[in-house]
Amino acid sequence: MSTKKNNPSALNEKAGISPPEIISSNAIQQIKESRKKQPSSQELIDGILAGNITALSRAITLIESTNSNHLTKANEVINGCLPHANQSIRIGITGVPGVGKSTFIEAFGKYLTSLGKKVAVLAVDPSSTISHGSILGDKTRMEELVKDKNAFIRPSASGETLGGVARKTRETITLCEAYGFDVILIETVGVGQSETAVHSMVDFFLLLKIAGAGDELQGIKRGIMEMADAIVINKADGDYIKKAQLTKVEFNRALHLFPPKKSGWIPTTATCSALTQEGIDGVWQTILDYLELVHSNHYFVEKRKEQNQFWMIETIDEQLKTHFYNQPNIIQLLESTKKAVQNNEISPFAAAQTLLDSYFKK
Amino acid sequence: MSTKKNNPSALNEKAGISPPEIISSNAIQQIKESRKKQPSSQELIDGILAGNITALSRAITLIESTNSNHLTKANEVINGCLPHANQSIRIGITGVPGVGKSTFIEAFGKYLTSLGKKVAVLAVDPSSTISHGSILGDKTRMEELVKDKNAFIRPSASGETLGGVARKTRETITLCEAYGFDVILIETVGVGQSETAVHSMVDFFLLLKIAGAGDELQGIKRGIMEMADAIVINKADGDYIKKAQLTKVEFNRALHLFPPKKSGWIPTTATCSALTQEGIDGVWQTILDYLELVHSNHYFVEKRKEQNQFWMIETIDEQLKTHFYNQPNIIQLLESTKKAVQNNEISPFAAAQTLLDSYFKK
Numbered sequence: 001m002s003t004k005k006n007n008p009s010a011l012n013e014k015a016g017i018s019p020p021e022i023i024s025s026n027a028i029q030q031i032k033e034s035r036k037k038q039p040s041s042q043e044l045i046d047g048i049l050a051g052n053i054t055a056l057s058r059a060i061t062l063i064e065s066t067n068s069n070h071l072t073k074a075n076e077v078i079n080g081c082l083p084h085a086n087q088s089i090r091i092g093i094t095g096v097p098g099v100g101k102s103t104f105i106e107a108f109g110k111y112l113t114s115l116g117k118k119v120a121v122l123a124v125d126p127s128s129t130i131s132h133g134s135i136l137g138d139k140t141r142m143e144e145l146v147k148d149k150n151a152f153i154r155p156s157a158s159g160e161t162l163g164g165v166a167r168k169t170r171e172t173i174t175l176c177e178a179y180g181f182d183v184i185l186i187e188t189v190g191v192g193q194s195e196t197a198v199h200s201m202v203d204f205f206l207l208l209k210i211a212g213a214g215d216e217l218q219g220i221k222r223g224i225m226e227m228a229d230a231i232v233i234n235k236a237d238g239d240y241i242k243k244a245q246l247t248k249v250e251f252n253r254a255l256h257l258f259p260p261k262k263s264g265w266i267p268t269t270a271t272c273s274a275l276t277q278e279g280i281d282g283v284w285q286t287i288l289d290y291l292e293l294v295h296s297n298h299y300f301v302e303k304r305k306e307q308n309q310f311w312m313i314e315t316i317d318e319q320l321k322t323h324f325y326n327q328p329n330i331i332q333l334l335e336s337t338k339k340a341v342q343n344n345e346i347s348p349f350a351a352a353q354t355l356l357d358s359y360f361k362k
Numbered sequence: 363m364s365t366k367k368n369n370p371s372a373l374n375e376k377a378g379i380s381p382p383e384i385i386s387s388n389a390i391q392q393i394k395e396s397r398k399k400q401p402s403s404q405e406l407i408d409g410i411l412a413g414n415i416t417a418l419s420r421a422i423t424l425i426e427s428t429n430s431n432h433l434t435k436a437n438e439v440i441n442g443c444l445p446h447a448n449q450s451i452r453i454g455i456t457g458v459p460g461v462g463k464s465t466f467i468e469a470f471g472k473y474l475t476s477l478g479k480k481v482a483v484l485a486v487d488p489s490s491t492i493s494h495g496s497i498l499g500d501k502t503r504m505e506e507l508v509k510d511k512n513a514f515i516r517p518s519a520s521g522e523t524l525g526g527v528a529r530k531t532r533e534t535i536t537l538c539e540a541y542g543f544d545v546i547l548i549e550t551v552g553v554g555q556s557e558t559a560v561h562s563m564v565d566f567f568l569l570l571k572i573a574g575a576g577d578e579l580q581g582i583k584r585g586i587m588e589m590a591d592a593i594v595i596n597k598a599d600g601d602y603i604k605k606a607q608l609t610k611v612e613f614n615r616a617l618h619l620f621p622p623k624k625s626g627w628i629p630t631t632a633t634c635s636a637l638t639q640e641g642i643d644g645v646w647q648t649i650l651d652y653l654e655l656v657h658s659n660h661y662f663v664e665k666r667k668e669q670n671q672f673w674m675i676e677t678i679d680e681q682l683k684t685h686f687y688n689q690p691n692i693i694q695l696l697e698s699t700k701k702a703v704q705n706n707e708i709s710p711f712a713a714a715q716t717l718l719d720s721y722f723k724k
Binding site: 075078082308310316317337353355 | 437440445448532533587616670673674675677683686699703710711713714715
């Protein structure tokens with residue numbers, strides 16, 4: 001300001017004193033340069049295909065970004081990776097908190113890398129936005145695996161909706177496969193709808209259990225047991241071996257309640273100990289047996305095709321609903337209409353029609 | 363035509379011969395009069411509330427009509443009946459073909475009318491368009507009940523989609539309740555998604571079974587057992603009584619695999635014989651016990667409110683999808699996009715986005 005004309009700013013250069021780096025015009029230039037250096041989508045694709053783990057991580061971050069500018073670039077990377085994907089085995093692993101998912105995955109992952117396999121561990125946990133990643137958020141729970149150069153652990157993407165988290169995870173699988181991982185383990189919590197989402201993106205679905213106090217079959221969520229290709233009773237060590245064996249028998253009987261699977265596979269039960277490694281190799285052998293079957297009867301390829309189509313349809317459905325429920329006129333009408341429906345003032349179908357008419361502006 | 367000018371039509375009146383009735387101007391007038399006599403929506407409402415079974419039947423036919431002109435009138439009738447509905451007990455009955463659903467419903471229905479109850483029997487069978495009503499289509503299978511003046515049997519509405527059939531059935535329930543039926547039995551086939559639809563429109567869900575060759579627990583569809591409030595082993599008569607008892611025990615054990623119900627109700631198992639009437643009264647007592655519980659813990663009202671809301675949301679979802687998939691540009695794009703997705707040429711999410719962009723004409 002004019003009154004300060006003769007009052008030079010402290011920031012002005014004084015003879016003999018070089019300005020602090022922060023206001024150096026060089027520094028600004030450097031930041032600009034570094035921003036320019038954000039790899040292009042082609043650079044990311046090339047990096048992933050060349051086995052550059054930094055490129056993979058950056059591309060996954062792009063997928064997980066909520067910045068809409070990143071969406072186009074993410075899609076370019078995914079489509080560039082697609083022709084090189086689809087060569088891995090995708091295994092879903094679920095189980096309620098306490099069954100030892102992390103220790104199992106660590107033991108199983110280590111076993112696989114010892115066989116020379118490259119292993120990626122992902123997670124689907126829609127609650128992670130609130131809990132800041134209740135699963136895989138803390139890599140220290142897989143101390144050994146995280147140090148393994150043939151293993152890659154990525155915590156669950158965060159997201160408002162399961163659909164969003166599932167989409168990001170599925171796209172991450174594509175990148176991991178293009179990178180060259182042989183086995184993709186996808187962990188999910190044993191509650192809610194996330195199992196269904198994971199089940200529809202994997203080749204093999206594994207349900208982890210532990211021996212319990214007699215009623216360990218209690219609390220099995222709708223359809224989770226039916227989705228399982230194998231039920232593995234973990235923590236079968238020390239005093240628990242016998243109990244685990246009994247639980248295995250019980251689950252085996254329970255599995256017979258369900259109709260035959262389209263894959264032709266008869267679900268198996270087994271015990272294992274992530275602590276003593278006992279049975280870990282057996283789990284892998286089961287998966288290999290499964291793969292032999294579904295490759296020979298072509299179910300493997302069919303299922304992946306179906307899954308692809310499923311995710312397309314799911315995404316369309318979700319987006320249509322999101323668009324509908326975000327319209328200002330719908331938001332305005334919805335609550336009062338819901339109330340009228342609950343109180344039998346209007347039939348659910350007439351109410352739906354009113355809202356739809358308003359949406360389509362008939 | 364002019365060449366025929368002197369060639370009088372056979373239809374011309376001749377002296378002394380009265381024209382056939384079909385071309386009588388009177389007849390046309392009569393048809394017009396009869397069309398005018400189609401009862402108004404208010405007349406139908408009044409008729410239903412007065413207990414006129416013809417009015418009820420006509421109103422249901424209106425609901426089932428695919429003529430869009432009938433939709434408005436149907437909605438008027440439904441909304442007029444709504445304040446008088448909701449006083450019945452709605453019971454869903456399912457079981458695979460061969461368990462004796464028709465004979466059970468006949469025996470159960472007769473028992474209820476003998477107690478002075480008014481009973482309506484409806485059905486949800488989306489396959490009926492093809493099979494021309496595989497269930498309840500043939501009323502002769504319920505010879506006794508059909509003659510009972512306190513019973514009303516209506517075959518499944520036909521429809522292209524389960525959603526459409528379910529909507530029509532649910533609206534029919536409203537009319538039946540306004541008419542004054544105390545118990546609404548809704549039969550469905552023990553396969554596919556129709557159980558879920560029926561489950562979401564009833565208060566009590568009954569699964570019918572029979573004793574089998576040791577593996578009668580096989581083939582239980584996803585979630586159906588979990589939905590059941592009671593499992594009744596039918597045909598427990600003669601040589602089959604012991605077998606039925608064993609089956610009951612097995613199902614009782616299987617029921618314990620599932621998590622506790624929101625209603626607080628512990629599902630029961632029982633045997634019965636539609637032939638000897640043995641156990642039919644027990645089934646009704648179970649339902650009365652259930653009602654006592656859910657009225658006292660307010661679950662009954664809560665569930666009905668939730669069901670109303672569920673049907674509103676379901677209808678919206680279905681209509682949004684129908685609108686999307688019926689757009690000419692979507693129809694044109696869909697097949698090629700599906701193929702590209704199946705062959706991993708494009709990611710499911712990118713494919714969905716392409717279709718959505720075309721739909722919303724971005």
